[in-house]
Amino acid sequence: MPAAPAVVLLSGGLDSATALALAGERGFVCHALSVDYGQRHVAELEAARRVARAARVAQHRVMRVELAGIGGSALTDTALAVPEGPTTGIPITYVPARNTIMLSLALAWAEVLEAQDIFIGVNVLDSSGYPDCRPEFIAAFGTLAALATRAGVQGRPCTIHAPLIELSKAGIIRAGTRLGVDYSQTVSCYQADDAGRACGRCDACRLRRSGFIEAGLPDPTRYR
Amino acid sequence: MPAAPAVVLLSGGLDSATALALAGERGFVCHALSVDYGQRHVAELEAARRVARAARVAQHRVMRVELAGIGGSALTDTALAVPEGPTTGIPITYVPARNTIMLSLALAWAEVLEAQDIFIGVNVLDSSGYPDCRPEFIAAFGTLAALATRAGVQGRPCTIHAPLIELSKAGIIRAGTRLGVDYSQTVSCYQADDAGRACGRCDACRLRRSGFIEAGLPDPTRYR
Numbered sequence: 001m002p003a004a005p006a007v008v009l010l011s012g013g014l015d016s017a018t019a020l021a022l023a024g025e026r027g028f029v030c031h032a033l034s035v036d037y038g039q040r041h042v043a044e045l046e047a048a049r050r051v052a053r054a055a056r057v058a059q060h061r062v063m064r065v066e067l068a069g070i071g072g073s074a075l076t077d078t079a080l081a082v083p084e085g086p087t088t089g090i091p092i093t094y095v096p097a098r099n100t101i102m103l104s105l106a107l108a109w110a111e112v113l114e115a116q117d118i119f120i121g122v123n124v125l126d127s128s129g130y131p132d133c134r135p136e137f138i139a140a141f142g143t144l145a146a147l148a149t150r151a152g153v154q155g156r157p158c159t160i161h162a163p164l165i166e167l168s169k170a171g172i173i174r175a176g177t178r179l180g181v182d183y184s185q186t187v188s189c190y191q192a193d194d195a196g197r198a199c200g201r202c203d204a205c206r207l208r209r210s211g212f213i214e215a216g217l218p219d220p221t222r223y224r
Numbered sequence: 225m226p227a228a229p230a231v232v233l234l235s236g237g238l239d240s241a242t243a244l245a246l247a248g249e250r251g252f253v254c255h256a257l258s259v260d261y262g263q264r265h266v267a268e269l270e271a272a273r274r275v276a277r278a279a280r281v282a283q284h285r286v287m288r289v290e291l292a293g294i295g296g297s298a299l300t301d302t303a304l305a306v307p308e309g310p311t312t313g314i315p316i317t318y319v320p321a322r323n324t325i326m327l328s329l330a331l332a333w334a335e336v337l338e339a340q341d342i343f344i345g346v347n348v349l350d351s352s353g354y355p356d357c358r359p360e361f362i363a364a365f366g367t368l369a370a371l372a373t374r375a376g377v378q379g380r381p382c383t384i385h386a387p388l389i390e391l392s393k394a395g396i397i398r399a400g401t402r403l404g405v406d407y408s409q410t411v412s413c414y415q416a417d418d419a420g421r422a423c424g425r426c427d428a429c430r431l432r433r434s435g436f437i438e439a440g441l442p443d444p445t446r447y448r
Binding site for chain 1: 285287288289290294319320321322323324325328329331332333335336355356358360361364365367368369371372373374376377
């Protein structure tokens, strides 16, 4: 039996690079999907290209969605500043319905590829309080996916895999390191410069840095 | 109390023009959203602009999604022909995960607008067998929406309204006519020409034409 195809959402950050490695470890032929939703950190998309190449994916596609125009997030609206201290509640870097949109696009592509598996690198513990990183959200999307597509109706529904969902950042880093992920190629920072160098101060940077410390592994992140 | 905002998905076809009129009748301030997913019938988007203007919406936004590149549908892939005879099962004009993607984008915009209501003009009877036009799909999206967004988590979930879902095409036409919808401005044809004139032969044209006949109303469609 030939290896099954899977669609893997790939942002270019630490988490999705690890989810891609885990999908590969399970034997899937990986089709990486990056979504350009007008995020500030275009360096992310460059990182996604590097990570996809290093993982030798079957193909890497970047889909563009004009989400920036609607505003509502510090990640897409340049009028809002990225916070650099600790935040409580759902932070301003939350992008409305982001994971719903990204999973929808992955679902469309999966149907065309006749793939029954989608991987997304969300995790709830270090999720900064984003509602669409919770297990109940992933489960609800799986229910929707079975009803939404021709493949689902015909008895070939998609499974949504979120292999990092219960892991700590340190656990994610350990898993990826075991599988040879080169984290120096990934960009997590919400305000990386064009060369992909991190600020070291935003929420994403702080979570990432403490993950390496907790994992007892050197932090290869390029700070500016 | 000021009127509540709603996001209304507007394709420029007969159904969504009617859904917009029904949302207006219920007193919502309508924000119309058209999604340009690379469909063949660009005439649809022109029709959407005309319909939005005639309905005096608060605003009309066209979001572009690069879906065409993945193929898989006669509506986005020019290598596939639009069928002109009767079809059985789910036809080739089915666009993978289309309504999931469009509702996701509507959900994102609704959250930014602080709107708790989304209207979509799907209907199951004349739906050509599309899986994402069924009531169970709409219900599953509602469940997802409540889990997916900051507003949902904070107790202000979105309601997905599909007011046409159980209507026949004739019933839809009667409802819209009662509300003053000018159907000559709408385009339903899967292969309309650039001037918005219909072929009269595709599945969408045949459903529409028989709807006017059944409703006992003159068909204002411009055929070529």
